[in-house]
Amino acid sequence: MKLNELTLRQSINGLKKGDFTSKELFEACLSRTKEVDLKVRAFLTTEEYEENTKSGESILGGVPMGVKAVLSTYDKPSSGSSRILDKYQPPFSATVVKKLTEAGAVVLGSTNADAFAFGASTENSGFGPSRNPWDTSRVPGGSSGGSAAAVAADECVFAVGTDTGGSIRQPASFCNVVGLKNTYGRCSRNGLMAMGSSFDTPGVLTKTAEDTALLLQIMAGQDPLDATSSPEPVPDYLRNLKAGVRGLRIGLPKEYFDEGVSKEVADAVKKASEVLLAQGAVVTEVSLPHTKYALAVYYVMVPSEISANMSRYTDIRFGGPRDIFESEVKRRIMIGTYALSAGYYDAYYLKAAKVRTLVINDFKTAFNQVDVLLTPTTPTTAFKIGEKVKDPLQMYLADVLTVPASVAGVPAISVPCGFDSAGLPIGLQLIGPHFREDLLLQAAYAYEQATEWHLRKPVL
């Protein structure tokens, strides 16, 4: 196996045993990038190897990571994937990036995304879309599409991303990698270019559930620089990781399997529930009746929060003039400005906030009956580049299965669970109660042990 094909766990073990050096691992990933990134376009910029003086004794030992462009990385290009921040070099690193580099990770480069994370395909990037390594005529998903593609193509060991309405989970599902959206407040938002401040969560895309557990352990925790980060203690995510799913109560919410979901996707997820059943889980059908309103809640509240957050781009302290914002950025700012304006605030923003409560209550009720929910991550597999970009509403509807967990702030993970007849990856989504990432990782790990989907690699 080539060095760049290793998982995080394998990399850490190999580095510790002295099988190879951090520099050799980095160079292997960088040459892979040179080999395939002209086709995949996962990276906006890459770095030369820089020894991380913390690597020696550290947990991560010098493993190379990609960092999504919307996460500030000290002194390195962090453009938000937007032309407006093309020349921006942050004077600080995002807390989660800082935690990872202090734990020994090395930045390989800045990964492409939809501009400011507004999108589900990377087609809204100011620098052109990334491509799905499984079929380069298709999108890798978004907004963390560059991060997902980079990991799927073995260009780096893991990549940092953000998830506001599905932006880690959906590209993970399209690219056959693992993507966790943690509980809102579990990881600090400091240094994330703010999109929807009550929805944004930073996270990682990895090759396995164990890799995610290792990284979550490092990134999680309250941060004095983020007043919305939670004081909830960080558990040991590795403790019960391999405990299996015997007795775990899994709910299949019927609203996530309706006619909008492709048959191949629904079948793959139902088969996955049988795998978990065979391992001792208890599977039942549940209902979350307000699921159909979650997308509307999201597309009122998030653009509203966006319109406030984007007002900081004034061409004074940083960035260029506002007219060079990408189209999708302008669209969302305007939707939000309208929804918050005098005469419309009550009908749109306030009403959405009330329906948000109903969506949250649906999850509370469901988690009284079951421990986790199992759903498809996306209604279809990866769509073609250009297919949805001219129809913003069609693009928004692709988020319909990931958005509810974001609205409620609960954790959710996407794990590879099969391929469709065109050879495109399918992902299953596990959703859990607040701060129960440990349960999600435990179930994901058990599923991986019984299957081999996550081991398959694209041919590039």
Place this chain on the structure above:
Amino acid sequence: MRTWRRICVGATLVVARCVVMLTLEEVKKIARLANLNLSEEEIDLYAPQLSEVLEYVKVLNEPDTPDVLPTYQVTGLENVFRGDIVAPSLSQFEALRNASQTERGYFVTGRVNAGI
């Protein structure tokens, strides 16, 4: 006070129930509020796209929410303070580094009351 508020909410809901087709004038107004300079082509492009989205979100009128409290953020945290302790922050050099125009350690901006 509550009755007055209910009437206003009712009125805006009635407005929202009509088909939302933003006029070019309305799009221009929103763009002005958002401090976005849009070209004529952009206004023509965005008006139907925004209208379509706003029409879709009217589905929020379906569930009845007379006694439901809004959720603006899911953590339930309130009034998170820090101690009044001085700590290092950005240096002036770092803070000015990305500015398009600086002068003698200041950010340069347009005149605030230009045109008045």
